[in-house]
Structure formats: structure tokens, C-alpha cells
Amino acid sequence: QVIFRDFLAKGAFPKESDMEVTESTIEVTSAVAEGSKGVLVKNLYLSCDPYMRGRMRKLTDPAESYIPSFQPGSPVTGLGVARVLESGHPNFKKGDLVWGLTGWEEYSLLPAPETCFKIEHTDVPLSYYTGLLGMPGLTAYGGFIELCSPKKGETVFISAASGAVGQLVGQLAKLFGCYVVGSAGSKEKVDLLKNKLGFDEAFNYKEESNLDAALKRYFPEGIDIYFENVGGKTLDVVLLNMKLHGRIAVCGMISQYNLEQPEGVHNLMQLIAKRVRMEGFNVLDYYHLYPKFLEMVLPPTKEGRIVYIEDTVEGLESGPTALVGLFSGRNVGKQVVLVAHE
Ligand code: NDP
Numbered sequence: 176q177v178i179f180r181d182f183l184a185k186g187a188f189p190k191e192s193d194m195e196v197t198e199s200t201i202e203v204t205s206a207v208a209e210g211s212k213g214v215l216v217k218n219l220y221l222s223c224d225p226y227m228r229g230r231m232r233k234l235t236d237p238a239e240s241y242i243p244s245f246q247p248g249s250p251v252t253g254l255g256v257a258r259v260l261e262s263g264h265p266n267f268k269k270g271d272l273v274w275g276l277t278g279w280e281e282y283s284l285l286p287a288p289e290t291c292f293k294i295e296h297t298d299v300p301l302s303y304y305t306g307l308l309g310m311p312g313l314t315a316y317g318g319f320i321e322l323c324s325p326k327k328g329e330t331v332f333i334s335a336a337s338g339a340v341g342q343l344v345g346q347l348a349k350l351f352g353c354y355v356v357g358s359a360g361s362k363e364k365v366d367l368l369k370n371k372l373g374f375d376e377a378f379n380y381k382e383e384s385n386l387d388a389a390l391k392r393y394f395p396e397g398i399d400i401y402f403e404n405v406g407g408k409t410l411d412v413v414l415l416n417m418k419l420h421g422r423i424a425v426c427g428m429i430s431q432y433n434l435e436q437p438e439g440v441h442n443l444m445q446l447i448a449k450r451v452r453m454e455g456f457n458v459l460d461y462y463h464l465y466p467k468f469l470e471m472v473l474p475p476t477k478e479g480r481i482v483y484i485e486d487t488v489e490g491l492e493s494g495p496t497a498l499v500g501l502f503s504g505r506n507v508g509k510q511v512v513l514v515a516h517e
Pocket of ligand 1: 224225226310311314335336337338339340341358359360361364404405425426427428429430431456457458459501502503504505506507508509510
């Protein structure tokens, strides 16, 4: 098990020592008896996601968040892929593969896994259900396709572009015939964007002393769609470079999650001048579209027209390092923890 130790202060960077690897046993007993709705699963892959930072803070008002905080002294919970070992739930039977909310442990007892999906397609890597075919993939689909309604020939900019969400947004944009530029934090990531993920252009934002000049270089006529993953100064400069009637899908603002005070954004007047629509969204708004999403993404994935980069660490004990690494960009692609082979 990976236990969450204690709440982090506002502005604190998550550290490995905020979590602890321990051993314990699970009492199964009647929890999975018929009619109990409980399910015992063996966890195969666990997902490291930026929203988990938000679960490490103490909520003074539960309305502050759509998802509860971790409980100090209890296992970290998150999304994962698992095999059902015993089930008292009518929707799941022994042997099923599922993806959804589970614990950072070898085996988890899920009292009522209403947030688990049965995996129907197993002719793709199972780990994809933590990323490409799981929550991050659905995020890319919902935020880009449903919210931005892309059209052929439009110009698209994506920040944190090589990550779990960004790499699919870019490839969906290419499938729609858009011109796509991504930013990322290392040369290795930039090379992947250009040479493996099919982006038209990519740049290392850490090497651009003048982001405005960089955006003007790649988008001399402006940006139609900005897929926002980082927030802060990047958003401010992007606002100056939006086209008339541009759209901004506000997916996340990872550069702000560990700050005590969020940075100010000064260029919001651009929204008026350029009639730009900027809209935040939560992937939970799109869970009902999961079948439609799979229909769009599964065939090109199987044909190799969509590829997906994963960064896999082995063993539960590697989980804390992998999770905190998201906030310094250590991950190259979707960060996955392999807990057990099937
Ligand atoms: P990633 O796989 O992209 O991992 C996070 C990446 O963010 C890092 O690799 C790093 O890449 C970049 N990063 C970290 N710190 C900073 C910083 N200070 N400034 C700029 N970039 C930074 O994560 P995901 O693809 O899973 O998530 C991307 C975004 O989407 C996040 O903001 C997340 O919160 C959000 N999200 C929102 C959802 C929603 O429902 N709205 C659902 C899922 C995700 P690099 O090396 O390029 O800097």
C-alpha cells in the first residue's frame, strides 16, 4: 500500500515523503458476498495525474472541490486498471478487467465501484486505460472536440503538449486537418512531438526568453484554438496572440497548483477585443460520451494512426516518486505505475 501521510500546506510542492509504502492485509469476508456490491480487485496499473495534488490539501469547505481529499493514514486513491478477483456486484464478475477509481495497493476492496468501467477491448495495451483510452484521453476529446469544435485548417496551440492529455489533443487536431504547435519542457519532448506525434511544430518553452515572439513566429496570423494545460504567464501571452473568434479550452493550470498565490493574468481584455470564448471544463462532464469517444479513438489507435507515449515505472514503491515528478516535468508521456503483470 501507499499511504498518504498528511495534508500539504498551500504553496507546498508535493514530495515523496508525503507518502509512505507499508504492508497490511485486507479482510475480504462478507464484503464481496452476493448482493453486497463489493468487489475485490488485483491492481495492474495505476495512473499518476496532476489533479491528485488537489487531493493532498485540507478542504475547509467541501464545496471547494468536486473530489474529496485523501485521508491522512489511508491509502492514496486514484485511477487504475484492475482484474476482478471476487464480486458481489451484479455488473462485474470474476475475471473482468476494469478501469476506474481504485487504491494504491496490490489488492483493493472497492465497496461499490460505480466509477469503474468494464474493459471491453483488450486488443490494445491495457495500460492505455490509464491514459489514451481512460480519463486523460476523454479529457482531450471533451475539451478539444466537444468544447472547441475544431475545423479543418484552423491553428491550434497546446501547452504541456507531450503529456497524457496534450499528446492526444495534438493528434486529434491533426486528424481534423488543423495546423498544430505544442510546447513542452525539454528537447526530448520537443523531438517526440515533431517526430513521433505528428505535430507540425514544437518548442521548448524553457528556452524561449520571449514567448510572445515565439508564438508570433509559429502563428503569424494568430491562434484559433488554445488547449490550456499550464496557466499563468503562458495563458497571458497566448491571450495576446488569439485570433478573432478564437476558443480557449481551459483544461488545467499545472504551473499554479503549487503556488501560494496564483499568478495574475493581465490580458483578459483580449477576450472582448477578439471575441474569444474561454471556457473551463471538467472531464466528468463528458463521461457519458465515453462510448462515442472510444468509437473515434479506438480504430485509429489499432491502425497505428494514433500513437501514445507512456512513461512506466515498476512497483508500487515507485509510485510516490512518479507522482511528484509530474510537477517538475520528469515524466515523458503518460505517467503509469505497473503494479502487477496480469
Ligand atoms: P502531463 O502528463 O502533461 O504531466 C504534467 C506535465 O506538466 C509535466 O510533464 C510538465 O511537462 C508540465 N508541467 C509541470 N509543471 C509545470 C509548470 N510549472 N509550468 C509548465 N508546465 C509544467 O499531465 P496531464 O496530461 O495528465 O494533465 C495536463 C493538464 O490537464 C493538467 O493541468 C491537469 O490538471 C489537467 N487535467 C484536467 C482535467 C479536467 O477535467 N479539466 C482532467 C485531466 C487533466 P513539461 O516538461 O512540458 O513542462
